[in-house]
Amino acid sequence: MKTAQKRLGKAPNVAVAAAALLPLSLTACGGADPADAEAKNTLTIQDYYDEAHDPIYQACAKSLGVDIEINHVPGPGLIPKVLQQSASRTLPDVLMLDNPDGQQIAASGALSPLTDYGVSGEGLVPSVVKAGTYEGKLYGLAPAVNTLAIFYNKDIFEAAGITAPPKTWDELRSTAKKLTQQGRYGFAMSNINTYEGTWQFLPFMWSNGGSEEDITTPETAQALQFVVDLQNDGSMSKSSVIWSQSDVIDQFIAGKAAMVVNGPWQIPSLKEHKDLNWATFTIPTRLASQTPVAPLGGEIFTVPRTGDKARMAKAGQFVKCLASSASQLQSAQIRQNIPANPDDAEKFGESDQTIMPFVTAVRNARARTGILGPNWPKAATKIYNAVQIALTGLATPAEALRQTQGE
Structure with missing residues (x-):
């Protein structure tokens, strides 16, 4: 999940657009009228990637014998553009969406089920399939995904006499304290x-048994209290309430x-800093017996209802190609994402040990829309509001969660 400038798993702020989703079901059944044979054999692709991903699209186009037109849209502008395209009946043939947005767009009626084109999620990580499923139907597939782990400075660890990464919250807290000094936070x-x-x-929150259905539980309060404790210890900056993930990695690079905490999309930029000796480890749990559960990031590819059944069928096969083993590995290499197929993911992790903690995390990762579906954005807003209230000292963690649960 990246920032808007460098996105790989981040949900765009679709709350402001939610009210505009209803018209999609009324307008998404149209489509551009193909004027000639060439147009009929050309698929339009829309994403918020950059040109680095184009070779994968070109390879799938070649295998299917079609031409493609690729439209890269800045991340924050994708959903507004989709809404506008739906109203004007100019949706692309293949549409990429951040996976938490998929259910809202599917609920609007703008997407067609991939099963209509013989596409399934067989063999993929279950959470990947769940992320692309709405009301029992598969609408999107993610060829490669991402999640979160912890990057650490090996030289700083060694200088402090720390020989192994922490595995529990208590160990993380004590390690962060030990690593904190003038001009440097431990976490x-x-x-x-x-x-x-x-x-x-x-x-x-999730690893401790908390749930977005009700964020007032003791498990979620424990998780928020832990984050507050890191700040109160002086091990985490009070500026974390205004730091994006890009800001956080900048702090790491600067020593x-x-x-x-960050995602695998940061690895290419970290490797450019040859003097930075770093590695990764799985985010600790409160108890050693708990299973780490991280959120699933990444983008799904969908087939909008353009009204042109022939092109929709070709688009379905295009999405199937993007989810193939070869495409998954290529996407993973380009974006430092994790292949959605567990076997491919394992091979990819073995090629670079800094990737392996992310591979491990993906195995048990959870789709953010897995429980609440299209209502996930409401819960996400309550959660980050509670975190802000608690970290700024306006209420205790338990009180902050009770306040925002009622929003």
């Missing part, structure tokens, strides 16, 4: 008041944070 994460802040809090 950093993003607690910003956006979906990004919720995304970073979820591993602590101002010894450990940071």
Whole structure:
């Protein structure tokens, strides 16, 4: 889940657009009228990636014998553009969506089930299939996904005499204290008041048994108290409430944070800093017996209802190609994402041990829309508001969660 400038798993702020989703079901059944044979054999692709992903699209186009037109849209502008395209009946043939947005768009009637084209999620990580499913029907597939782990500075660990990464919250807290000194925090994460802040809090909440259905439970309060304790210890900056994930990784690169929560999309930029000696580990749980549960990030590819059944069928096969083993591995290599197929993911992790903690986390990762579906954004807003209230000292963690649950 990246920031809007560097996105791989981040949910765009679709709450403002939610009210505009209803018209999709009324307008998405149209489509551009193909004027000639060439147009009929051309698929339009829309995403918020950059040109680095184009070779994968080109390879699938070649295998299917079609031409493609690719439209890269800035991340924050994708959902507004989709809404506008639906109203004007100009939806693309293949549409990429951040996975938490998929259910809202599917609920609007703008997407067609992939099963109509013989596409299934067989062999993929269950949470990947769940992320692309709405009311029992598969609408999107993610070729490669991402999640969260902790990056740490090996040199700082060694200098402090720490020989192994922490595995529990108590160990993480004591390690962060030990690594904190003048000009450097032991731990950093993003607690910003956006979906990004919720995304970073979820591993602590979910691994401890908390649920978005009711955030007032003791389990979620324990998780929030832990984050507050890190700040109260002086191990985490009070500025975390305004830091994005990009800000957090900048702190790490600058040597101002010894450990940071972040995603695998940061690996290419970290490797550019040859003097930075770093590694990764799985986000600790409160108890050693608990299973780490992190949120699933990444994008799904869908087939909009354009009204042109022939092109929709080709688009379905295009999505199937994107989810193939070869495409998954290529996407993972380009974006440092994790292949959605567990076997491919394992091979990818073995090629680079800094990736392996993310591979491990993906096995038990949870789709953010898995429980609440299209209502996830409401819960995400409550969560990041509660984190903000607690970290700014306006209420205790338990009180902050009770306040926002009622919003």
